[in-house]
Amino acid sequence: MKRIASNMLLSLALLTLLCVLLSAGPQVPLASAAGISEQETDLKKEPQPEFSSSQELNSAQAKMGVRTGSIQDAYTAQYLPDTSILYFEGISDMIVALTAGKIDGFMTVATRVPFILRENEKLAAFELEGPLDHVAFMSAPADFSRDLLVQLNSYILSAKNNGLFDKLYDQWFKAQDSYPEVISESELSADHGVIRYAAQGNMEPISFILGDKLTGLELDLLSRFCQEYGYGLTVTESNIAGMLAGITSGKYDLAGGGLAITEERRQSVDFTESYHSYGQWIITRALVGAGGDSGENTRVSFWSKVSNSFHKTFIRESRWKLIAGGIGVSLLISIMAGIIGSLFGFGICLLRMSKKRGPSAFAKVFIRLIQGVPMVVLLMILYYLVFGSVDINAIIVAIIGISINFGVYVGEMMRTGIEAVPTGQREASLALGYNNLQTFSKVIFPQAARHILPVYKGEFISMVKTTSIVGYIAVQDLTKVSDIIRSRTYEAFFPLIVTAIIYFLIAWILTSLLNLIEIRIDPGKRSRELKGVIE
CATH class of the missing domain: 1.10.3720.10 (MetI-like)
Structure with a gap:
């Protein structure tokens, strides 16, 4: 009995110590998110990727990672037919697999590339020529959602014409010290109903988790629409598979987070007017000594790397x-x-x-x-x-x-x-x-x-x-x-x-x-x- 009680106390003490360690340390401001257009220009300079074209990947019969339910699945099959595909749940899983040598590369959207390379100096990227995706809100095939679709289409076109979208784009894609605040759900009236919105939270700065809340350019645009048209809003973070299931079953009215319009998806759901477009890039390992990880990082002490990783993972943004x-x-x-x-x-x-x-x-x-x-x-x-x-x-x-x-x-x-x-x-x-x-x-x-x-x-x-x-x-x-x-x-x-x-x-x-x-x-x-x- 005493031994069991001591084990319980020891477990509670360790759990408490872990929570204290997580809460310790200084609070730091949001990491800078420089302009995507400028970063994409830098991406073409260095570091140099291990594979620099789709032809090289096809010739090597490379192993490509694909996120389940993503548009990159179809693009990989179309542009890299000689490669083999391994499926993953998220980008972070594919990065781990890539650095461990389990895959040779993976495809992702241009907006995500600068953030990946910023955090992973051993990786490089090259642009895939051809595909250009148009991003929009996904709508459920229901009467409420169809009426909402008409109003949202009108608002998106108006935002493009009056310069509102360009303003939001600069605020989110060229943020320096912090991202702008999004209108709170509590500030919205629900005179014309409540929109149930779901989005993936890994598309910074379009849609991502900051602190413990979903935010991003897309939610900012949608919140402004709700405020103008008198809608309430509930926000749920979900993966692509969950959003598709939720939209088709009527669980959600709108879904987003950088979703691309495809003809196959149009057969089951509706889309609004596109509010943004982006190309596709392929992430692969960087060549050592060719602008990639030249070995300088190995001179950084092990504990410095651990400390930096700990701070970035838990202390930054009070994670x-x-x-x-x-x-x-x-x-x-x-x-x-x-x-x-x-x-x-x-x-x-x-x-x-x-x-x-x-x-x-x-x-x-x-x-x-x-x-x-x-x-x-x-x-x-x-x-x-x-x-x-x-x-x-x-x-x-x-x-x-x-x-x-x-x-x-x-x-x-x-x-x-x-x-x-x-x-x-x-x-x-x-x-x-x-x-x-x-x-x-x-x-x-x-x-x-x-x-x-x-x-x-x-x-x-x-x-x-x-x-x-x-x-x-x-x-x-x-x-x-x-x-x-x-x-x-x-x-x-x-x-x-x-x-x-x-x-x-x-x-x-x-x-x-x-x-x-x-x-x-x-x-x-x-x-x-x-x-x-x-x-």
Whole structure:
């Protein structure tokens, strides 16, 4: 008991120390975002890329990284037909794969290139001749969205003609010390309804996470439109796959974040007038000694690199607050899903053990169905289909989905534990005058709990780690905020390592709590010291 308590205290102390370290250090202003047009000119000078043309990549039969659901998938197949494609969830993942030699390059939009090269001196880029994408808002095929589309088209054309868009472009693309403020959601009236807007948060400066909020040129333009036309606005950060699912299911009215117009997408969704256009660039490794990483960085001390990376990842823009918020969300989902899932599992267990064929068959089919569906697919079905037309917080949907999945496994554990108790125990308790409820609560279940808890602990910790996938339905849990930070810094080391450490500490603390409960229930695990006996 004392050892378990000391382990819990040690875990809490380590978690507290980690939070203190994250919150320490000076606050610094936003890093400069120089004009994209000027940076694109510099990109053509140096550093020199390992591959300098699409022909070289095709000849080498290179491995190309592609972000799932992006327009670069089609462009890679069209312009680099002799290369092989590996799919990734984000730009930061492809950068790690590129520097590790797992891929030879990846394609991305011109607006993102300067920020990637600014943070990764071992990489270089060259422009892909040919494709020019037009960026617009994506609209849901619904009556409200169609009316909104007409008004937004008129506003975009007006902004281009009266110089408003050029002004916004200069403010965001040529920002020096800080980005401009976007009109707050609370400042907008909802006289004509509320626009549900979702956007990807990794397209700086068009759409990105700053602090703990989504911002960027696109949101600035949309907020000004809402203010002029009397709309309210709710903002959700999501990936491309989530936005497409949300738009087609009616979960969102508008989606954006630098989305390109394609004919294939037009078959399922509507688009506004284009407000911006950009070309495609290919990121590859820089040649050593040819304007790339010439080795000067190796003379910088290891601890200086670590300190700089730590500062950029956590201290800049107070990004440690994102981590703290993510921890809270992950703990909330884990604890609520654990409680609700356990109660739900008990109900499933009762149905499964029912002597009536109907309830028992239903429970058996339900269990097999949930066990056969991947957790991430279940969450997306609940969020985009079942609750697609309902204004419900994504955290609640995550709790419901994980509770259902956890509950079916708990139900089977309970059934196995109850069946492990000898039948004679029930018969003896009934002979002593206990009714069925008293027999179950005072005789059967306490003995069954001794069989259930060891397996329950492992399943509970597995459920806690499963919460790392809730980012697929726009929940900013610990893993999701780690991805957001990586999308801004293009670094993987600190966000991933800290995320792993925090999950380990959370699992350690919760396991210690369950061990205490197990000791209270199972007499065989208690201390065998006898009071009054002295050796």
